[in-house]
Amino acid sequence: MRKHIILGLLLGILLGLTIWMTSLGSVGIFKMAPPMKVLSATVRHLQIVGAAELLAITIGIPIGFLSTRRACRFISPVLIGTANVGQTVPTLAFIGIAGAVLGMGYKAAVIALLVYAMLPIIRNTYAGIRSVDPAVKEAARGMGMSMLQVTVKVEMRLAMPIILAGIRTSMVVNVGTAAIAGMIGSGGLGELIVTGIAVRVTQLILQGAAPTAALAIILDALIGGVETWVTPRGLKALKSAQWQQ
Amino acid sequence: MIKLEHVTKIYPDGTEAVKKFSLEIKKGEFCILLGPSGCGKTTSMKMINRLVTMTSGKIYIDQVDVMRLDPNELRRGIGYAIQNIGLFPHLTVEENIATVPMLKKWPKTRQRARAEELLELVGMNPKIFLERYPSELSGGQQQRVGVARCLGADPPILLMDEPFGAIDPITRGKLQDEFLKIQSKIKKTIAFVTHDINEAIKMGDKIALMQEGKLVQFNDPATLLNSPKNEFVRNFVGADRVLKGLRLYRARDIMQDPPLKVKVGDNPAKVRNRMKRNMLKWSMLVDGQNHFLGWITYADLEKAKSLREIMVPPAVTTAPETLLNEAMSMMFNSAIGNLAVIDDQEHLLGVLTFDIIRNILGKENSGNQKRFGGSKQ
Numbered sequence: 372m373r374k375h376i377i378l379g380l381l382l383g384i385l386l387g388l389t390i391w392m393t394s395l396g397s398v399g400i401f402k403m404a405p406p407m408k409v410l411s412a413t414v415r416h417l418q419i420v421g422a423a424e425l426l427a428i429t430i431g432i433p434i435g436f437l438s439t440r441r442a443c444r445f446i447s448p449v450l451i452g453t454a455n456v457g458q459t460v461p462t463l464a465f466i467g468i469a470g471a472v473l474g475m476g477y478k479a480a481v482i483a484l485l486v487y488a489m490l491p492i493i494r495n496t497y498a499g500i501r502s503v504d505p506a507v508k509e510a511a512r513g514m515g516m517s518m519l520q521v522t523v524k525v526e527m528r529l530a531m532p533i534i535l536a537g538i539r540t541s542m543v544v545n546v547g548t549a550a551i552a553g554m555i556g557s558g559g560l561g562e563l564i565v566t567g568i569a570v571r572v573t574q575l576i577l578q579g580a581a582p583t584a585a586l587a588i589i590l591d592a593l594i595g596g597v598e599t600w601v602t603p604r605g606l607k608a609l610k611s612a613q614w615q616q
Numbered sequence: 617m618i619k620l621e622h623v624t625k626i627y628p629d630g631t632e633a634v635k636k637f638s639l640e641i642k643k644g645e646f647c648i649l650l651g652p653s654g655c656g657k658t659t660s661m662k663m664i665n666r667l668v669t670m671t672s673g674k675i676y677i678d679q680v681d682v683m684r685l686d687p688n689e690l691r692r693g694i695g696y697a698i699q700n701i702g703l704f705p706h707l708t709v710e711e712n713i714a715t716v717p718m719l720k721k722w723p724k725t726r727q728r729a730r731a732e733e734l735l736e737l738v739g740m741n742p743k744i745f746l747e748r749y750p751s752e753l754s755g756g757q758q759q760r761v762g763v764a765r766c767l768g769a770d771p772p773i774l775l776m777d778e779p780f781g782a783i784d785p786i787t788r789g790k791l792q793d794e795f796l797k798i799q800s801k802i803k804k805t806i807a808f809v810t811h812d813i814n815e816a817i818k819m820g821d822k823i824a825l826m827q828e829g830k831l832v833q834f835n836d837p838a839t840l841l842n843s844p845k846n847e848f849v850r851n852f853v854g855a856d857r858v859l860k861g862l863r864l865y866r867a868r869d870i871m872q873d874p875p876l877k878v879k880v881g882d883n884p885a886k887v888r889n890r891m892k893r894n895m896l897k898w899s900m901l902v903d904g905q906n907h908f909l910g911w912i913t914y915a916d917l918e919k920a921k922s923l924r925e926i927m928v929p930p931a932v933t934t935a936p937e938t939l940l941n942e943a944m945s946m947m948f949n950s951a952i953g954n955l956a957v958i959d960d961q962e963h964l965l966g967v968l969t970f971d972i973i974r975n976i977l978g979k980e981n982s983g984n985q986k987r988f989g990g991s992k993q
Contacts, residue, residue, distance in 0.1 A: 510702030513667055513775075514716050514768075515692030528706055603706030605749030 378588060385585040392578040401572050404563055413582055416559035419477065419549045420590075423484035424542055431489040432534065435496025436527075451497055454490045462487065462548045470555030480557030484548055488541040495537025499530030532602040539594040546587040550579070560586075617643050618664060618773065618805060623673035625659050625829075633659045635829040636673070641822070643772075644803040648820035650810060652852070656829040657809045661775050664807060665694045677773065692716050695766035695774035695804070699781040701758050703750040709735070709761055710746040716768040734764040737798060756787040763795065767802070777809045792818055813853055817841065817863050825849055838864055858977055859941065867943045868936035870976050871957045871966030874900040878912060880924055888917040898952060900964065901927050908933065908964040911952050933958050936965055943968055 395403050404412070438447035469483035503526050511521045527534075553561020563579030618641040625634040634656040641647040649657040662668040664675055666687045675682045682690055703712050711718070713734050714727040722730070732742040738760040750758055759780060766774055780788045780795075796819060799806070810816055816823050817837040824834045833845045841861045844850040854860065876899035878887050891899060891914050901909045901923055910927035920926040932946045933956045947955045947968065955968040 504700070504702065504705075506698060506700030506702035507704060508702075509667070510696065510698060511704070511715075513665060513691060513696035513698070514765075515688045515690070515719055516715075517688050520719075525704065605704075605706045605708070605751055 378592065382585055382588055385581045385588070388577060388581040389585070392574050392581070395574060398572050398574045401570055401575060403575065404578060409560075409563070409578065409582065412558065412560050412563060412579070413586070415557075416546070416549055416561070416583070416586065419480055419484060419552065419557055419559055420542070420545045423481050423488050423545060423549075424538070426481075426485045427488035427492055427541060428538060430485075431492030431537075432496050434489075435493040435534075436500060436522075438493070438497050439500040447497070451494060454494045454497075457486075457490045458494075462544075462551055466548070466552050466555055475556040477557050479555055480549065480552035480559075483552065484545050487548055488545050491537040491541045491544075492534070493537075495540075496530065496534050499533030499537075500526050502533065503529045528603065529606070532598055532606065535594065535598045535601060539591060539598065542594060543587050543591050546583060546590060550583045553579075617641065617676075617678055618807065619674075619676040620660070620664075621674040621676070623660065623663060623675060624671050625656070625663060625668060626671045633829055634663070634670075637826075637829065637831055639824055639831060639834065641805055641807060643805050646799060646806045646808065646819060646821045648808050648810060648816040648823045649826060650813065650816045650820075650823050650852075651826035652811060654828075655826040657811075657826050658777055660826070661777060661807050661809050664773075665691045665696060665775055667691075692719055692769065693771050693773070695768070695771040695776075697762050697766040697774070697776045697779040699778040701762040701779075701782070703758055703761060703765070705750050707749075708746065709748050709750070709753070712750065712761060713765045713768055715765060716771075720769055722769075730768065731764075734767055735761075737767070738764045739794060740764075755783050756791065759783055759787075759791060763791075763798075772805060774804045774806045774808075776806065778811070779808075780815070781810075788815075795819070814860065814863070817860055825852060861977065862941035862944060862973075863939055865940040865976070866936065867934055867938045867940065867955075867957050867968060868965070870940065870972055871936070871968050872972055874964065874967050876900070877902055877964070878923060879904065880909065882923060884917055884920040884923055884926075887912065887923065888914070891917070898954070900956065900967065902964050906964055907962045908956050908958050911954070913952070928952065930956055933962075934968070935960070940973065944973060 389409065393403060393406050393409055397403055434450065437443050438450045465487055466480070466483045469479045469486075473479035473482060507525060507529070508521060511525045516524065549557070549559055550561040550564055553559055553563075553565045556562075560579045560583045564576055564583070565579075567573070567575030567577075567579060618639075620637055620639045622636045622638055623634060624632070624636055626632050637656070637660055639647075639660075649661055651657045659668055663670045664677070664682065666682060677690075677694075704715070707715075710728060710731040713731040714722075717727045717730055728746075731746060735742045735745055740757065740760055745753070745757070745761075750761070753761065759782075762779060766776070766779075780791050783791070792815065808819060810819075817840075820837055822834065823837055823840050825832045825840065827848055833840060833849050835843075838861065840849065841853055841857045841864075844853060844857070850857070875896055876887075876891060876894065878899050878901055880901065880903050887899065891897075897914050899912045901912050903909060908930070909924075910929040912923060912927060916926040931950050934943050934946055936957055936959065938946075943955055947953060947970065953970060956964060957966045957968060958964055
């Protein structure tokens with residue numbers, strides 16, 4: 372409960388800051404972005420994050436799932452290793468490379484974000500599926516569930532909370548990364564920040580940074596909610612039982 | 617009926633887990649696959665429902681070759697319970713039990729009715745437990761649900777892989793007793809894997825003892841204990857195999873009528889004479905309604921005025937259902953070395969003495985291998 376209040380307060384401050392900065396109109400000779408511009412930049416920002424995230428999910432979950440299969444066991448250490456190491460490459464370097472190779476703009480940003488967002492999803496899908504108790508799978512097979520039924524009704528279902536946690540991480544990171552992508556001309560809230568940095572006007576930077584932070588908080592809470600919703604009741608009981616020990 | 621014919625399993629890495637294994641489990645028979653770890657007992661069992669694919673040989677269920685059936689359909693027709701239970705943590709007890717009915721697309725109401733019925737069968741209150749999740753149950757309760765689940769769609773055959781393995785000895789004993797009781801009602805054909813000789817003796821109609829993928833001896837428990845085929849069997853059943861044989865009997869199977877039953881009002885002198893004539897050291901005292909009161913010893917009778925004053929009250933008595941190994945350890949606690957068998961209204965039914973037990977065990981060893989009927993329930 373207290374966590375919700377703090378988050379709400381923080382969100383209020385960030386949104387208030389955004390409105391305040393926008394209402395300044397201009398600082399010295401520099402004009403602040405008009406309200407409509409902030410709004411369209413936010414939409415653009417969401418577009419980049421959303422497109423990258425959607426692609427990351429559709430590619431990441433199958434890759435993570437397949438790397439748990441026996442037939443793919445030989446490449447799974449490489450895949451999971453790459454996913455782990457890839458996470459340590461600085462976002463700035465990543466976006467720089469993407470911009471240089473694919474040319475500036477929206478497409479390069481989405482692709483850079485997609486690769487980056489895929490990593491936690493692959494990793495968590497792999498970990499989630501691997502964490503399913505082999506006895507549960509054996510019982511499912513032994514009672515006559517088909518391979519597909521075991522995958523959908525047992526493995527994916529039980530791994531879902533962990534997979535969603537991966538999506539949540541990648542989504543939040545992506546909101547920040549998308550801001551940096553402003554440097555390669557992708558548009559979005561990053562553009563406001565980059566402009567602000569270039570002319571050294573704090574108010575201008577804040578006008579882009581505050582809504583970016585607010586966006587991250589909102590998306591995090593949203594997926595967090597979905598996570599609780601899809602976590603099977605039996606697993607919640609399990610979790611609370613573990614906590615009590 | 618399950619029939620395995622020269623079944624062999626060779627794993628891709630070359631290990632020969634099961635070698636030309638043949639076995640026939642008759643309808644309604646409780647067959648134990650027994651052996652040390654790695655002897656191929658679990659592999660053999662899993663080949664029956666094709667969780668493990670056999671390399672060569674044939675397995676028939678009611679004359680049908682299992683390889684000709686769809687594996688999923690085959691498995692839905694066979695109950696399956698394992699040591700680690702493998703309950704679905706995200707499903708309620710009801711949904712867990714109704715797994716196979718659900719796969720067979722039974723109507724919802726029938727699934728629920730079946731889950732209720734089975735939960736009651738394993739001794740759990742459906743009102744309390746149907747909606748619970750596995751994580752909210754104790755280990756013993758989870759095992760019970762596991763057993764209920766393998767009976768889900770009422771399959772004629774059950775495959776059980778140490779289903780009572782992962783629980784404490786007291787709960788295990790209780791579950792074993794209860795499962796025997798259930799089996800006496802439902803009469804399934806069962807292949808039951810265990811490495812515990814005591815469990816095997818207690819539960820099985822037949823025991824198939826395996827070693828390194830081969831069948832060593834296939835007999836009923838008494839024969840396995842009394843005439844081990846070779847050194848391996850002798851070692852496996854243990855040096856105390858004769859004592860283990862005690863578990864095969866219950867008090868009611870071997871108790872005898874008291875050599876002399878005397879009533880409270882009888883004249884001590886007359887009783888003394890009768891005992892002298894029959895050369896008895898003790899007799900048993902009952903009241904008019906055949907309630908057991910205590911022991912009368914010959915030595916005490918000499919100066920006794922009434923039987924009641926010299927009576928030795930029993931330190932322990934036993935019920936007719938008691939297993940003989942338990943009854944025998946009670947006898948060591950009894951002052952007189954004998955044990956009165958009484959029913960729950962304390963009526964005297966019979967008596968157990970060391971002589972009777974020695975006779976029984978001696979007979980078993982001298983080749984009379986008749987199993988006493990109904991010693992299992």
